[in-house]
Structures are given as C-alpha cells and as structure tokens.
Amino acid sequence: MSAAPRPRLAALAVAVGLVLADSSIVVLALPRIYRELDTSVAGVTWVLVSFNLVMALAAVPAAHLARRIGPGRAAAIGLAVFAGAGLACGLAEQLSTLIAARCVQALGGAAAVTAVLELLPSELARNERHDLIPVSGARVGSDVSSVGSERRAVAVWATAGATGAALGPAVGGLLTELVSWQSIFLLQAPIAIVAGVPVLAVARHEAATGVVAAELRRTGRPNLLANAALAMVSAAIAAALFLLVLLLIEGWRLSPIGAAIVVSAMPLAALLGARLGSSAGGERARAAAGAILVVGGLGGLALLPKAEVALTLPPQLLVGVGLALVLSALTETALAGRAPQAIHGGWTISARHAGVAIGLIVLTPVFTADIAEQRHDAIDASTAVLLDARVDPLLKLQLAQRIEDRLEGERGKVPTIGPAFEPLPSDPEDRADVLRLREELQDQLDRAATHAFSPSFGLGALLGLLALVPIGLARRVDL
C-alpha cells in the first residue's frame, strides 16, 4: 500500500468533515446567492434543503453499497462525485443548475461519509499495529478491527463530522466575503481529491482481493428513538443557525464576514460542550440536557429584546453547548452495540439530514410569510414616524418620495432606508432633525426584521422540545 496509516486516517477524517460541513457551509452565502441568482428566499433555501434531503435519502443505501462494493471503492467514487459536483456548483449560473449539482454532491457525499465509517475501525487498528511493528500491507475487514477500535472509529467519525459542521458556516462566510460564494464549492473539489488519493490504495486492494463481499453481515434494525430524536434536534439546530444567519445578514445588514464572526460563537460553545460532555452523566442525561439547552437558546433568539448582535451571544452559547451534548449522546446511543457500523452510521446521517431538511421546509414558509407581514408593518410604522416627524414639510415630502422608491426597489425584503437620506441637509438644524428621523425609521425596521424571525425561532424551539419525547421514552424502552 502506498499511503502511510496516519496520513490515511487524517484523509478519512478530512473527507467526513468536508462532506458534513457541506450541509451548513453555504448558509452564509445564501443571501449573496439570493441576490446574484435573482431568486426568492424560498428558492434559495433549496440550495440547503436539496443537499440535506438527498443525503437523508441516500445515506443508508450508500452504506449498503459501500458494504457490497467495498468501502474503499465506495469512498473513492463518492469523493470523486462530490468533487465533480462541487465544480458544477461553483460554475452554476442558474439556481436550478446549482440545486441539481447539490443533489449530485449529496449522493457522492453520502457514499463517502458512510464508507469512511466502515474504513475507520480497520484504519485505527492498523495505526495501533503500525506503532508496534512495521506494516507492509493490511487487510480490510473485521478481523483487524475490534469492539474497541469500532468505538474509537465512531468517536473519530463523529468528531470529524461535528468539527466540519461547526466550522462550515464560518469558512463559508469568509470565502463568500473575501472571494465569492462560488469559491466555497470550487475549493471543495481539490480537497476532496486530496482526501481521496489515500483511499484509492484501499480501493485497489479491494478490487484485487474481493475480500469485502465475503464479509457482508446481517443488518440489525436501527435505533428508532435515538434517530428520531436526532432528526428533531437537528431540525431545531438548523433553525437556529439558518435563521440567525438570515437575521444577521438580511435583517440587521451585517456583511457575510461579520455574520461569520458572530455565528462562530456557536461552534466555540460546542467545543466547550464537548469538554463538558466528556465528564458529565450518561447518554440519556446528556441528550436531555443538550436538547433543553438548544430549546432555551432558541427561546432566547425568539425573544430578543433589541436588534443588537451581543444579545445573540447568550442564546448561541446555549445552542452550541446543547448541540455538542445532544448530538454526541444520541449518535453514540444510535450506534452502541449495532452492527454493521456503516449502516447504522448511515441511519444517523439520514436522521440528521432529514431533520435539517424538514426543519427548513417547515420553517421557510413561516418566516417568509412573517417577513412579508413585518415588512408591511414596518412600512406603516415608518410612514407614521415620517408623518409625525418635526422636519420641514418640503424635506419630509422629498424623503417620502425617496423612501417610497427604495421600498419599490427592495421588493419582498425588509427595506434598507439609509441611502434614502443621502445627501444630508447642509443646515445643521435640519441635518440633526433628519438624522433623528433616520434613527427612528431604522429602529422601526430593526424591530420589524427582528420580530419577523421570532415565530420561526419559536417553532425551532418547539421542534427541540419534541426531541425530548423520544429521549424521555428511551428511559423506559430499551432499543
């Protein structure tokens, strides 16, 4: 074999992180895609929904495929498809092309990520042997793995996935701001190819020996309650991340890089949660506590008392710590004592991505309707402020015309009215009056934008609360 064990292990972890980052990496790019591809909020949401939906549907069949043709070959093919579809995403000039390419990307990603879970135990075992004696080759199969290496494999796989998912939005935001939204996808292709090179050696070995087909084992049924809870809590977490990003960029007018910095609080808190989780209670307690924190965080976001970035930090802290606790606990529960790992890992991937997709599908019409309603209320409130303002009537009428033009230009979005006040009057008294008026109008718009997201954050909290039902049932029923 050409690849040394440790680089190959790193390559496998990178592959998992890369694919699972993809479910969230475009979140911060969505507003830019929304504008550049001239689509609607509901339309652009499908850039995320399509990927998650296809991942949800394809994860388990992909895991079966990996066990049939060999995890090395499945991972290599999956990464190649992922890279190719990533290039297609980056070159897409229409929303429909982008969504189609995202679906293909998800197919490749599902094959890669489930196959890697099958490869990891043997790779970890090889690493352990490599530390003791020189290894000239290795067999792929369960004879080199053990219960211990399977548990460690789950830990590596889950950590790589969680790291990717946590870093995704920030990396996506940075690339969107510094380069372009297309660069997110174009950059994925070479990384996927580099991660796939060491896997080729395993694929060649499988092709030469045909050892995998002989190792097919009967698949046990999935852990229904843990996977159901995973789906619900993933829907709630998707709500937190997706809605918060939209609120920051579309509602509060932050740049993608600014929003990336703000939402980095969530993965940082998740790191804290992961440390906390390693020393706290059993899986069920961690799952319950994590889900409660996610619900609390979403509740806080639904009740923001002002349009201030700092006020999003405490809720993000709760969601971040909560997601680290609940996702790791539920994934461990779903995989504990189940074999084959790739199939059950496929079920957890399927549950998580189905949750994200369902969450987005349920929430999108709610918040788009709320944005439209709040836009109307904001315009009414702003008109009232303008009518009652103590500024020169002629100036007031000029402003009214300019604001009306901006409202017309911004279609269904929460409008930006700042430019309507340019140029400011030269007379100091008029200037002060106009600045005060602008502040009052902006306050009304901020209130509308923030309030438009409240019901959706509340709905996300409800989804998180629902996750407590299967977690609670799991106390009584051994699955």
Place this chain on the structure above:
Amino acid sequence: MNGGSRGTFLVVAAIAVSLALVGAYLAAGGSSYEPAKTQDPCKPRPWRNPEGLAQIAEQFSLSALDGAACQLGVSREALARALATPAARERFTKRYGIDDTELARAVRAGLLRAVDDAERAGALSPLLAGPLRATLRRIPIEQAIELINDARSLLNNLQTFLGPAGGLIEEFLP
C-alpha cells in the same frame, strides 16, 4: 458525585440556565420588541402647538388624512402612501375596492374633521370654522379628486389643499 447524580445535575442545570435566559429576555421586553402599531384614525389625535401657517397646514393635512382614512376604514399611513403618486393611488383603490367618488367623499369628510380638530386645538377661530365647513361641503367632487391627486399639496400647501377655502383660512388664522 456518581454518574446518575451528575446526569440529574446536568439536566437541572440546563433547565435553570434556559429558564434564566428566557426570563431575562422577557423582562427586558423581548415579547414586545416589534414595530409601533398604527393608531386608529377614527380616534382623535392631539395637535402639537403649531407655529405659523406651514405647521398649521401640516397638522390640518394630518387631521384630514385621519378623517378620510377613518371614513374609508384604512390606516392613515396607507392613505398617505396612496396619495403620494397617481400610480400608488391606483394600486390603493384597486386593492381596497374603492372608486374615485368614494375616495373624494372620504377626503371631503377628512377636511371637515380637520376643521373640527383645528378649532378644538385653537388653531382656527370659531368665527371662521362655520363658513369654512360650509365652503368645504360645497367643494365639487372633481375638485376633491384634483386635490388628492397632488399629494405634495395635500401635505404641504394648505391653500392648494383647500382650494377656495385656503384663502379664507389665511385671513382668519389666529
């Protein structure tokens, strides 16, 4: 602390922290952070102390808008936007199913209410209010439509806004 106790502590701590955050945000006004509600145009709106003709004209216009909006069953703000341009007015009448005659009648009713409000606020002499009402009642519908076609004059220039009555007002202002 054993595993079970640690688990119970973790869940209780999660509940406490979550409730504390939600409670703090509620206490800080999180449930009422929304755009200001528009006022019912049928309810009286106090006049500010107007200084000079321009401010009286503006208050008069706002009262007239309130009165007309009340008559039509829409908000003052929606009507003000409708009167800003002919295109906006057309969208408004289509949306609410209001024809030009109804709109003109409503504007006339608004003008009468503005006279009442101005008189109550002491901005219009009672000696003037009676004849002014009589003048406004006689304003032809076409003229009312002409008046509302020009939103600038509606909000800015009392004389244009009231047509023949404008001159009277200027003469009898306190």
